[in-house]
Amino acid sequence: MSDIVEPAPLIALRDVSQVFHTKRGDVPAVRDVSLSVGAGDVLCLVGESGCGKTTTARIAAGLTAPSAGTVEFDGVDLASMDSRRRHEFRRSVQFVHQDPYASLNPIRSIFGTLSAPLRRHGLAKSKAQAWEQSKELLERVDLTPAENFLPKYPHQLSGGQRQRVAVARSLTLSPKLMIADEATSMLDVSIRVGVLRTLTRLRKELDVGFIFITHDLAIARYFGTGGKIAVMYLGRIVEYGDTHEVIDNPRHPYTKALLAAVPEIDPDQRHAHDTGLRSVDIPSLTDLPSGCSFHPRCPLYREGDCDSELPLLSSVESGREVACHVVAEQAEHVDGEAPR
Numbered sequence: 001m002s003d004i005v006e007p008a009p010l011i012a013l014r015d016v017s018q019v020f021h022t023k024r025g026d027v028p029a030v031r032d033v034s035l036s037v038g039a040g041d042v043l044c045l046v047g048e049s050g051c052g053k054t055t056t057a058r059i060a061a062g063l064t065a066p067s068a069g070t071v072e073f074d075g076v077d078l079a080s081m082d083s084r085r086r087h088e089f090r091r092s093v094q095f096v097h098q099d100p101y102a103s104l105n106p107i108r109s110i111f112g113t114l115s116a117p118l119r120r121h122g123l124a125k126s127k128a129q130a131w132e133q134s135k136e137l138l139e140r141v142d143l144t145p146a147e148n149f150l151p152k153y154p155h156q157l158s159g160g161q162r163q164r165v166a167v168a169r170s171l172t173l174s175p176k177l178m179i180a181d182e183a184t185s186m187l188d189v190s191i192r193v194g195v196l197r198t199l200t201r202l203r204k205e206l207d208v209g210f211i212f213i214t215h216d217l218a219i220a221r222y223f224g225t226g227g228k229i230a231v232m233y234l235g236r237i238v239e240y241g242d243t244h245e246v247i248d249n250p251r252h253p254y255t256k257a258l259l260a261a262v263p264e265i266d267p268d269q270r271h272a273h274d275t276g277l278r279s280v281d282i283p284s285l286t287d288l289p290s291g292c293s294f295h296p297r298c299p300l301y302r303e304g305d306c307d308s309e310l311p312l313l314s315s316v317e318s319g320r321e322v323a324c325h326v327v328a329e330q331a332e333h334v335d336g337e338a339p340r
């Protein structure tokens, strides 16, 4: 037996589920999700609105306790952490929200926003030190000359500049894991690219792990280079693998439909707009279809198993997992073929 012990991933969600009890009935927002992110790695979570991306991210950040399953950070179960470890965890995991305007205090200057956590955690001993460190943080996120921005208030900045401040604030406590939830989706396209470039540079420079949530597959492809992607549908992961490989060669019919729905500028590529879906309506989480939740929309639908048996994620090729009866069966046939 080998003595080599694999390091624990930075964060690991194991069989995590989240049910919200509402007047409409129980909403199973996340169902049996398992995923992990290592130090310096990136995982993109993609899928349509309401598929459970934010709930998964909030569970990973310890902002919501899951109804079932466990979350481990650095190998320690969140539920069993003592207050010191929990404090460390809170410092180590930072969330960047979609709307920087809502997440920044309007009556606090940028210096006030950045210096508060530095002073509170004893990282800056004096106002002068806090000023220098805040300046460095703004330079890190390409807001220069930093001293011009520090006295300003959020309303005096553009959307892109505000999001850069939100990113700078998330860096104040030197996190190990950043969770970016649609962090660029509210920005104009031209500004979005600049903020994405900054985030990509930070990812490389700081060696932090990233959970990057987006509904935009082009953005996932750009930011998730060299990382993994998990495609979610109605609370479950339906496809998982290397980001570029999944986007360039999707296997699950839902991932294919998501990619086909991406608008195409080139008129020769217009056929790509045909998603192949049998229905555009997304079923309700309070009244999920039997078997595979995707079966009422699925172009590969097969009566018998798809509408009665839940497909679990299974390996269909090296490094690729797909939750689909038909794709799994096709993969088995390919594997079972006699070598020619």
Ligand SMILES: Nc1ncnc2c1ncn2[C@@H]1O[C@H](COP(=O)(O)OP(=O)(O)OP(=O)(O)O)[C@@H](O)[C@H]1O
Residues within 6 Å of the ligand: 020, 021, 022, 027, 029, 047, 048, 049, 050, 051, 052, 053, 054, 055, 056, 215, 285
């Ligand atoms: N606190 C809550 N109480 C009740 N239902 C909730 C709550 N939070 C989320 N939901 C529901 O859970 C489902 C998943 O929501 P979630 O925000 O995780 O999805 P999402 O993929 O991030 O979508 P979006 O991109 O629109 O934010 C949705 O049906 C949502 O209405």
